[in-house]
Every structure is written in C-alpha cells, then in structure tokens.
C-alpha cells in the first residue's frame with residue numbers, strides 16, 4: 001500500500017483491517033499540488049526499491065494515467081479496465097470484456113512489473129476484513145522539476161447534489177431519441193436524480209444537441225459498467241451496447257416490444273416512457289418517504 005500526502009496515521013487502522021502489511025508513506029506537498037506526475041515518479045522509485053510482485057492502481061481516469069506513466073518509467077506492461085483479476089502461474093491474470101462484452105480476453109503482463117487497474121464497479125463482492133500489520137514505512141521522495149510542470153491552481157468543490165461521474169457511477173440512467181427533444185430529455189435527469197445515478201445518453205441524443213457529448217455511452221462515447229443501467233427510449237444499436245453491455249443489471253423502457261435493447265435487458269418494460277417514468281418517480285418518491 002502506498003500513501004501520498006499527509007494523514008497516513010489516521011488511515012492506518014482501516015488499512016490494517018483490510019490486510020495492508022506495510023504502508024509506504026510519502027508525505028510531500030507535491031502530491032496535492034501537482035496532478036499525477038509526482039505520484040507516478042514515487043511509484044517508479046518504490047518499484048525499484050522494493051520490487052513488488054505487481055502494482056495495483058485505482059481504475060479512475062487519474063489512476064489510469066498514473067499506470068501509463070509508471071509503465072513507461074519502469075519499462076513494464078500495463079493492463080487497465082480489467083473486470084476481474086486472478087492469480088496465475090506467472091503473475092496476475094486480468095480479465096477484459098472486449099467488443100461490448102462479446103469477447104472475453106485473459107491477459108498477463110510479460111515484461112517488468114505488472115501494473116493493473118480494475119474497472120470501477122466490476123467487482124461486486126464486499127471487501128472481506130483480513131487483518132494486517134499496516135506498518136508505516138516513511139519514504140524519502142522529492143519530485144523532479146519535470147513532474148512539477150503542470151500545477152493544480154484551484155480546487156472547486158462539486159455543487160451539492162451533483163451527480164456521480166458517469167464512468168464510475170454504480171447506477172446510470174440513459175436516455176435515447178425516444179425522449180423526443182432536449183426538453184423531453186429532462187425526465188431522464190429527474191429519474192437519475194431520484195436514484196442518485198449518473199446520466200448517460202445515446203448518440204442520437206448527443207448528435208441532436210439535446211445533451212452534451214461527454215455523456216454519450218457507446219462505441220464512440222464512454223464505456224460504463226454499473227450495477228444498474230436503465231436504458232430509456234434507446235433502441236439498443238450495437239454501437240450503444242458496446243458501451244454498456246457489461247452492466248450488471250440492465251432495465252429497458254421502450255414502446256417497441258421488438259427493440260433490440262430487450263435482447264440484453266434483465267427487466268424490460270414495454271410502454272411510453274412519458275407514462276412509465278412518471279409512475280416510477282412516484283413509486284421511488286413513496287419509497288423514500290417510508
């Protein structure tokens with residue numbers, strides 16, 4: 001386990017509960033102030049010093065950038081977006097769902113120290129406590145001038161009630177052309193907010209300008225793998241499925257009983273979304289009042 005910045009002592013108990021044997025602590029100012037480069041440098045230094053069997057980084061945008069930089073610095077192989085990880089004879093084996101889940105690939109790193117990142121929400125099991133010593137080991141580290149080339153100039157807290165990040169959310173509610181207009185799409189936001197979910201959209205919606213492009217799910221948009229994906233007024237074209245097919249549970253609402261989205265849905269509701277979604281909102285509201 002590697003801890004960057006202050007506060008390691010406060011976090012130690014929790015790390016011990018979940019099996020950390022040793023916690024390498026680098027308490028510099030540089031981590032908070034300088035995006036990802038100093039963290040990649042620190043990890044490269046530690047890889048040289050302690051020769052770990054593998055380096056596991058968080059599967060976030062930031063974590064994946066750190067993974068890429070670390071791989072270059074240590075001349076190692078990197079595997080990101082894994083949906084599972086097992087121990088193999090010659091190191092960790094990562095499982096990947098490619099082409100929208102149509103092909104499953106198992107991969108191992110064959111060079112250097114394996115660097116791995118698991119896709120958020122891919123592993124559903126709750127972490128099991130496994131007591132460890134969590135010995136705090138201070139690390140001498142000074143970031144290079146090159147690593148300090150890009151500086152964080154401001155932190156702005158997300159607005160209260162802001163939605164979770166699309167690629168990391170455990171629930172995603174996506175709307176398609178069936179919503180009819182930018183105004184009609186607002187019902188998707190209402191449903192998402194009632195479930196604490198992120199909002200996604202099909203390309204038909206983003207191309208029409210009803211919702212911003214960064215929320216597009218699919219082959220040419222974001223890949224999501226939430227616990228629950230609610231597809232509303234989306235036909236389920238292959239290019240859309242490529243971005244959401246590995247979701248754990250899929251609910252589809254569509255007025256066409258032959259819409260392809262129903263082929264992959266765990267639960268399908270055939271009906272007009274402008275009638276179904278308000279009823280859902282009402283039921284969710286009742287549930288919240290209990």
Ligand SMILES: Cc1cc2nc3c(=O)[nH]c(=O)nc-3n(C[C@H](O)[C@H](O)[C@H](O)COP(=O)(O)OP(=O)(O)OC[C@H]3O[C@@H](n4cnc5c(N)ncnc54)[C@H](O)[C@@H]3O)c2cc1C
Nearest residue numbers: 176177178202203204218219220221233235239240255273
């Ligand atoms: C190279 C390439 C890349 C692409 N990349 C992507 C991508 O990343 N993401 C993506 O989404 N698409 C992508 N597409 C486009 C894709 O092929 C589809 O055109 C698109 O996904 C269709 O979006 P849609 O399902 O919202 O619209 P439609 O296919 O028009 O479906 C609308 C659905 O809404 C239903 N509906 C209509 N009114 C209602 C109502 N009132 N209540 C309930 N249901 C209703 C209809 O029955 C229909 O099934 C790509 C295409 C290409 C060629």
